[in-house]
Amino acid sequence: MNAAPVDVDLALVGGGGAASLVLAALDRYGVSGLRIAVVDPVHKRGQDRTWAFWDRPGNDLDPMLSARWSRVEVVTPAGRRVLALAPLRYAMLRSDAVYARAAEAERRLGATRIGAAAGALDDDGQRVLVRGTDGRPLVRADWVLDSRPRPPERPGRTNWLQHFRGWWVETDEPTFDPERAVLMDFRTPQPARGVSFGYVLPVSDRYALVEYTEFSPWLLTDDAYDLALRRYVGLAGLDPAALRIREVENGVIPMTDAPFVARPSPRVVRLGTAGGATRPSTGFTFSAMRRQADQVARALAAGRPPVPRPAYPRRHRWMDAVALRALDRGRVDGPEFFNRLFARNPADRVLRFLDGATSPAEDLAVMRSSPLLPMMGAVIGDTVDRLRGRLRRDAALVPLRRSGSRTDPR
Known part of the structure; x- marks a missing residue:
C-alpha cells in the first residue's frame, strides 16, 4: 500500500541553486509557521558550480562571497578597456556556501526533506499533488515551486548555447591581480557562427578561475574545450608550466528567444532557467534567480501567493x-x-x-x-x-x- 503523501503549504521541487536561494530568503524574512517540503533525490552539498554576477555591496551575500572586484577588463584585439563598476561590483559566489546557507535555513524552517525524484505535478486548482517518477504520491501542497530544468514552450527563432570549460589554477609565485578581473577577452579565435571569449577571475594572487566560453549553436568536444583553454592561457600571458589545475568546471546554458512558461498551472510556479531567469543574450541567470527568491519570500511573509514577477521586462x-x-x-x-x-x-x-x-x-x-x-x-x-x-x-x-x-x- 502506498503511504499517504506528506501534507505541506509549500513544496520546493528540485533542490539546487534556485531552491537554495528561496530557503535562505524565507529564513531571512522570518517566515514562520509554514510547512515546507524539499523534493530532490540528491541533497546538494559541496562545490559543483560557480556563479559570477554584479550587484551593490552590503547585502546578505557578502559573507558568502569568494571574491569581489570593483574594476574589470574587457579586452579586444584593438586594446584593453578597464571599467570602473562603482556603485556596482562584480562578485563570485561558489555553490558550497549557498548550499550550506540553505541547509541552515532548512533546519531553522523545519522543512521536510524527501529524497526522491519528482514526476508529474497534478494541480486541481486548489492543491497540487507531487508524484514520484513511479507515480507514487509524495507531497500534497498548496503551492509548488518547480526549479527542475524544462524545455521552452516551443522552439525559438534563434537557439544558441552558452557553453564553457574553466580551470581553477594555482601557482607558487604571485601571478594574478586580485583587485581586477578579466570580464571578457575576445582575442580568442572566433567560431564561424558565434562568439567566443576567455576570462580570468582571481581569488588571490596565486589562485584563479580561468575559463573559455562560447556563445554558439553547438557544443565542442572535450579535447576542443581543453585546446581552447590552453590557447587562452597563452593569450592571457600565463605560463602553462607554472599552473596547477585544481578543479575543472563545465556548463551549458540556453540562449534562446523561445518562451518559457513560468506558471504552467494555477498553483505551480517555475523558477530558475525554466521560469525565465536566464538572460537570452548572455546566459546570465543568478541575479534574476535571486530576485525570484526574494519576491517569493516577501509574498509568503505577507500572506500572498508566491508568484514572482517576470524575470525581465x-x-x-x-x-x-x-x-x-x-x-x-x-x-x-x-x-x-x-x-x-x-x-x-x-x-x-x-x-x-x-x-x-x-x-x-x-x-x-x-x-x-x-x-x-x-x-x-x-x-x-x-x-x-x-x-x-x-x-x-x-x-x-x-x-x-x-x-x-x-x-x-x-
Missing part, C-alpha cells in the same frame, strides 16, 4: 531576440558588438541593462550604441518571423475551433 526580451538574431545571421560582429556596448555606455548602465534593471530611456541609449543598420535588419527579420509564427499557430487552431474543441487559455 518584455522590451528586454525583445531586444535580446533581436541581438541574438543579428549575431546568429552574421549581421554584426560579436566582439565589436560587445566592445561598442561598453565603449559608448557607462559600465554600470550596461551591467544594469544585462540584469533587466534599466529604464526605457537607458534602453534607448543602449540601442543607439549598437550598429544601427544591421540591427534594423534584425528587427525587420524578427518581426516577420513573429508574424509568420503567429499565423501558423492560428492556422493550426482552426480545425480545433471548427470541431468545437477548447484550447488551454493559459
